[in-house]
Amino acid sequence: MTGADRIEVGLVLYPGAQLAAVLGMTDFLLLAGRIAAEATDHRQAPALRVSHWQLHEGEAAPRRVFDTAPDEAGAPSVLILPPRLGPLIEPAEAAPFVGWLRESHGTGTVLGSICTGAFLLGETGLLAGRSITTHWTFEEAFEARFPEAKMDAARLIIDDGDIITAGGVMAWTDLVLKLIDRYLGLVVMLEVARRFLVDPPGREQSYYSAFAPRLNHGDGAILKVQHWLQATGAKEADLAALAARAGLEERTFLRRFQKATGLTTTEYAQRIRVSRARELLQSGACTADQVAWDVGYSDPGAFRKVFAKIVGLTPAEYRKRFQARSPHLL
Known part of the structure; x- marks a missing residue:
């Protein structure tokens, strides 16, 4: 199996990141991968790769410091920003991560945050017009710092497709189960919750999978349109406007959009x-x-x-x- 075939969940060890959340999510994900492999033909089971990313002094971007598939290349499917212990991250501290996160998102990686990890996510500038959540005690601080985002601290999890955010410090359990549900399915998620004796995410626990759009197809023009549709709730989906945003002729846009996403624009x-x-x-x-x-x-x-x-x-x-x-x- 190649790196391109794997679902990789990357956990970012930025300064002050809560190690309990990182290690806990790692345990949940590793168990989920084993359950998925046990339940089906191993060759057909969705493969799960778990990695930890850290920025070292003198380096331009974070790199893997823990990896369950160290011999494989490839980019992470998801990058998660754990809660931060201590003071909120300042712009200067966040700066070394911002370009890397923006570039990763621009090539199809889903970005997620837990609790105060939302402040690092906010520094990327990707939250304008997006609905997000964090711990309710940081609601005012977040709104003051990132007024362009739509804060909804009453919600525990907000899954906006390519950006997913969770509320309090312990909401990492809800977020990691949400990811397991998305990538490995409801049955695996429920079994992980049962074995760890934790409640499944209440609102997200349904018999119907949430929409998880294809984002790692490599077509930058189409990805740009996907991000715009997600940010606007797809309320404006006029073909001419979408094609113009992609910089493509309408027939070319339709063909490339369906090839990349597997769906028509409608x-x-x-x-x-x-x-x-x-x-x-x-x-x-x-x-x-x-x-x-x-x-x-x-x-x-x-x-x-x-x-x-x-x-x-x-x-x-x-x-x-x-x-x-x-x-x-x-």
Whole structure:
């Protein structure tokens, strides 16, 4: 198996990073990889690679200092910024990591943070218009420092596709289970939670996988459009505008977009909107019609049809199953 075939989760050991979170996530991920291999034909099991990244004095970028596949090349699928112990990271401390994180994200790596790790993530400038979370006690400090981001400290996990953030210090358990669910599936995630005697992430525990777009396809023009669609909630998905943003002729753009993502632009936008709708239905008090408007549908009937096609449940059924206390809203 080559490095390109593996799912690599990289944990970043920036100054002050909480080692308990790094080591705990490592244990969860290693167990998840073993369970996945045990449950299926080993040759077909999704392979998981775990690495730790650290910046050494005099070096331009962090490098792997721990690696479960040290003989393989390749870039990480995900880079996670753990909580920081002590004072919040300052811009000068964050500066050596910013270019590396931005470059990694630009080539398809998902970026994630836990608790105060969000402050290092904020320094990348990638959070403008994005919904993120951190520990509620740091909400005001984060908003003052990064006013362009959409802080929602009431939520434990915000999975925005290519950027995923978690709230408190111990939310690393929720985030790592979320990643296991995304890359190895619900069954593996639940078994890891059972063996470690921890509760699965409540809101994310469903029978339906969250939308995990392909980001490591290597087509920079298409990746640029994907990041824009994610940041805007895909509310504006006009073909001409998307092609212009990619700098491509429309027919060329459509062909390359489907080749890179496996979806048409319409299907891709629908999945982003439905993913956001699921979050609103689970955690909010909006009616289905209000949710439809919030995610960009002017016709609630059309929204219901798309939602049922993708999720397998109507909005009413979905809320009843995952937010049973508010069935009257629908």
